[in-house]
Amino acid sequence: MNKLHNRSVKTTANRIGTPLLCFLFLLTFACMEEKKELRIQAYETSSNGSQLEEVETLSGQQSDIRIQLLPDEEYQTITGFGGSFTESSAHLLNQLSKANRAAVLEAYFGESGAKYSLTRTHMNSCDFSLSNYSYAPVENDLQLEHFSIDEDRDDIIPMIKEAMALSKDGFRIVSSPWTAPPWMKDNKDWRGGKLLPEYNDTWALFFSKYLEAYKAEGIDIWGFTVENEPLGNDNNWESMHFDAEEMTSFVQNHLGPRLEADGHEVKIMGYDQNREHLKEWIDAMYKDEASSKYYDGTAIHWYASTFEVFPEALQYAHNKAPDKHLIQTEACVDAEVPIWKDDAWYWKKEATDWGWDWAPEKDKHLHPKYAPVNRYARDIIGCMNNWVDGWIDWNMVLDRQGGPNWFKNWCVAPVIVDQDKDDVYFTPIYYVMTHFSKYIRPGAKRIGFKNSDPELLVTAAKNPDGSKAVVVFNPGPEEKQFSISLNEEEASIRIDAQAIQTLIIE
Incomplete structure (x- = not known):
C-alpha cells in the first residue's frame, strides 16, 4: 500500500508540478488554522433568573450553529x-x-x-x-x-x-x-x-x-x-x-x-x-x-x-x-x-x-x-x-x-x-x-448577517462609535451553542433556554 501511495503522489506531482502541489498543501493548512478569537462582551437575561448578566465566551470551541456578521450590508438608521x-x-x-x-x-x-x-x-x-x-x-x-x-x-x-x-x-x-x-x-x-x-x-x-x-x-x-x-x-x-x-x-x-x-x-x-x-x-x-x-x-x-x-x-x-x-x-x-x-x-x-x-x-x-x-x-x-x-x-x-x-x-x-x-x-x-x-444607540445602522439556525432570532447593528451590537433570542426549551464571526475573527458562546443575549463587539 505504501508503494502504491508513493507512486500515486509522484504521478500527481509529475502531472501538475511540484510548485503547484506545494501551494495546495499550504492552502489546505491555512484553511485548517483556527480563526482569530473574536473579543465580545455578552449579556444575558433568561428564564433561569439572570438579568443582563455577563456571559463568558467558550474559548477554542466550535459550533454547528453559525452567525456571520456582514457589516458592509447596511440598512435603516436607528x-x-x-x-x-x-x-x-x-x-x-x-x-x-x-x-x-x-x-x-x-x-x-x-x-x-x-x-x-x-x-x-x-x-x-x-x-x-x-x-x-x-x-x-x-x-x-x-x-x-x-x-x-x-x-x-x-x-x-x-x-x-x-x-x-x-x-x-x-x-x-x-x-x-x-x-x-x-x-x-x-x-x-x-x-x-x-x-x-x-x-x-x-x-x-x-x-x-x-x-x-x-x-x-x-x-x-x-x-x-x-x-x-x-x-x-x-x-x-x-x-x-x-x-x-x-x-x-x-x-x-x-x-x-x-x-x-x-x-x-x-x-x-x-x-x-x-x-x-x-x-x-x-x-x-x-x-x-x-x-x-x-x-x-x-x-x-x-x-x-x-x-x-x-x-x-x-x-x-x-x-x-x-x-x-x-x-x-x-x-x-x-x-x-x-x-x-x-x-x-x-x-x-x-x-x-x-x-x-x-x-x-x-x-x-x-x-x-x-x-x-x-x-x-x-x-x-x-x-x-x-x-x-x-x-x-x-x-x-x-x-x-x-x-x-x-x-x-x-x-x-x-x-x-x-x-x-x-x-x-x-x-x-x-x-x-x-x-x-x-x-443599540441612535444613529446605528442595522447590518446584515447570516444565521444557520432559524430557531434563533437575530438582529445586528453597527453603532456610531463603530461597535457592533448583536441581539440573539432563544425561545426554545434547550440551551444552544453558537459561533459568531466577523471578518476573520470568531467566538463561540452558549445561550440558555428561553434567553435573550446582547453581544457587543468593539
Missing part, C-alpha cells in the same frame, strides 16, 4: 428605543419615595440603566390618564387664547424634566393626541366621532401651541403622530376617527402648512395603528409629492397579533417611502392585570390579549396565549429586520392593578409599583427592552 410618559406613570412616581422615584428614572434613562432614547407622550388625556381633560377646554375658542398645559405641570412635565437631567445623550419625544376637545367634534364626545371641518385650522393651531408651551418649559418635542389609532377603539376611551384620505388632507392642507408657517421643525408621522391595515394608509399618504410633502414617516402599533410581525406590510411601507421613518409607537401586554414579583409568569404562555376574547373568528389565530417576554423580543427583532427604525413601549410604570386608568383598561408595564408600600418590581420585560435600548 432612531431609538424607549417607552412613554403617561399621566398614570407620572402620577405613580409622585407617590413613591424620592429614592424609589429616582431609582426608576435612573433605570430607564441613566447611564447604569436602559438609556432610553426615543419616547412618547399624549396630548390631552388618554385612557392612561386619571380623567378626561383638554388643553383647550373653552368652547369656540378658535384662536386658542385659553390654551394651557397646566394639567401636565404636576406630573408629566416633572417626570420628563427629571429624565432629561439623567440622560447623558438625551432622548426624543413623540407626542400623540387621542382626541381633539369634544367641542371640535361632530359627536361632542371624548370618544369616537370626527373633527368638524370648520375646526381644521384650530386643531392644527393646537399642535403649534403645544410645541410652544412645551418649549417654554425647556422641553423640545421631536415629532407628532397626527392621531392615535384613527380607526378607533370601539369608542371605549378617548378617540377620534380619520380614514387615510382624511388624515392626509388634514396634514397636507392644515397641519403641515401651520407648523411650517410658525417655524416649527418637527416630524409628522401618519397612521399610528395596527400593521394589518398599513398598505392602504401608505398608498394614501405617499400617493404623490403633494400628499407626502409634510409626512416624515409612518407610526405603527403591534396589537393585530401576539406573534405575527407582518413583514410584508413593513417592507411595503419602506419600499413605498424609503426615505421616511417607520416607527413602532406603542406596544404593551394589554388586557392583563400585572403579575407581581413572579418572573416565571413572564416567560410562560399564560398571557392573553384583547383578541383572545374579541377578535373576529377569522383573526383568532393571530391571538393565541403567549409569553410576554417572547412577544417583546420577537417583535422588536422582527421589526428591526423589516426596516422599522424606532420602537416605543407604552406606559413606563403601572400599579399592581395595571393602572391607574379611568376606563379600567388594565395593562402591564416593564416596571410595576406598589405605591402604598413604596415597593418597585422590575419585570423581565424591562430587561428585554434594555437589551436593545442600552446597546
Whole structure:
C-alpha cells in the first residue's frame, strides 16, 4: 500500500508540478488554522433568573450553529428605543419615595440603566390618564387664547424634566393626541366621532401651541403622530376617527402648512395603528409629492397579533417611502392585570390579549396565549429586520392593578409599583427592552448577517462609535451553542433556554 501511495503522489506531482502541489498543501493548512478569537462582551437575561448578566465566551470551541456578521450590508438608521410618559406613570412616581422615584428614572434613562432614547407622550388625556381633560377646554375658542398645559405641570412635565437631567445623550419625544376637545367634534364626545371641518385650522393651531408651551418649559418635542389609532377603539376611551384620505388632507392642507408657517421643525408621522391595515394608509399618504410633502414617516402599533410581525406590510411601507421613518409607537401586554414579583409568569404562555376574547373568528389565530417576554423580543427583532427604525413601549410604570386608568383598561408595564408600600418590581420585560435600548444607540445602522439556525432570532447593528451590537433570542426549551464571526475573527458562546443575549463587539 505504501508503494502504491508513493507512486500515486509522484504521478500527481509529475502531472501538475511540484510548485503547484506545494501551494495546495499550504492552502489546505491555512484553511485548517483556527480563526482569530473574536473579543465580545455578552449579556444575558433568561428564564433561569439572570438579568443582563455577563456571559463568558467558550474559548477554542466550535459550533454547528453559525452567525456571520456582514457589516458592509447596511440598512435603516436607528432612531431609538424607549417607552412613554403617561399621566398614570407620572402620577405613580409622585407617590413613591424620592429614592424609589429616582431609582426608576435612573433605570430607564441613566447611564447604569436602559438609556432610553426615543419616547412618547399624549396630548390631552388618554385612557392612561386619571380623567378626561383638554388643553383647550373653552368652547369656540378658535384662536386658542385659553390654551394651557397646566394639567401636565404636576406630573408629566416633572417626570420628563427629571429624565432629561439623567440622560447623558438625551432622548426624543413623540407626542400623540387621542382626541381633539369634544367641542371640535361632530359627536361632542371624548370618544369616537370626527373633527368638524370648520375646526381644521384650530386643531392644527393646537399642535403649534403645544410645541410652544412645551418649549417654554425647556422641553423640545421631536415629532407628532397626527392621531392615535384613527380607526378607533370601539369608542371605549378617548378617540377620534380619520380614514387615510382624511388624515392626509388634514396634514397636507392644515397641519403641515401651520407648523411650517410658525417655524416649527418637527416630524409628522401618519397612521399610528395596527400593521394589518398599513398598505392602504401608505398608498394614501405617499400617493404623490403633494400628499407626502409634510409626512416624515409612518407610526405603527403591534396589537393585530401576539406573534405575527407582518413583514410584508413593513417592507411595503419602506419600499413605498424609503426615505421616511417607520416607527413602532406603542406596544404593551394589554388586557392583563400585572403579575407581581413572579418572573416565571413572564416567560410562560399564560398571557392573553384583547383578541383572545374579541377578535373576529377569522383573526383568532393571530391571538393565541403567549409569553410576554417572547412577544417583546420577537417583535422588536422582527421589526428591526423589516426596516422599522424606532420602537416605543407604552406606559413606563403601572400599579399592581395595571393602572391607574379611568376606563379600567388594565395593562402591564416593564416596571410595576406598589405605591402604598413604596415597593418597585422590575419585570423581565424591562430587561428585554434594555437589551436593545442600552446597546443599540441612535444613529446605528442595522447590518446584515447570516444565521444557520432559524430557531434563533437575530438582529445586528453597527453603532456610531463603530461597535457592533448583536441581539440573539432563544425561545426554545434547550440551551444552544453558537459561533459568531466577523471578518476573520470568531467566538463561540452558549445561550440558555428561553434567553435573550446582547453581544457587543468593539
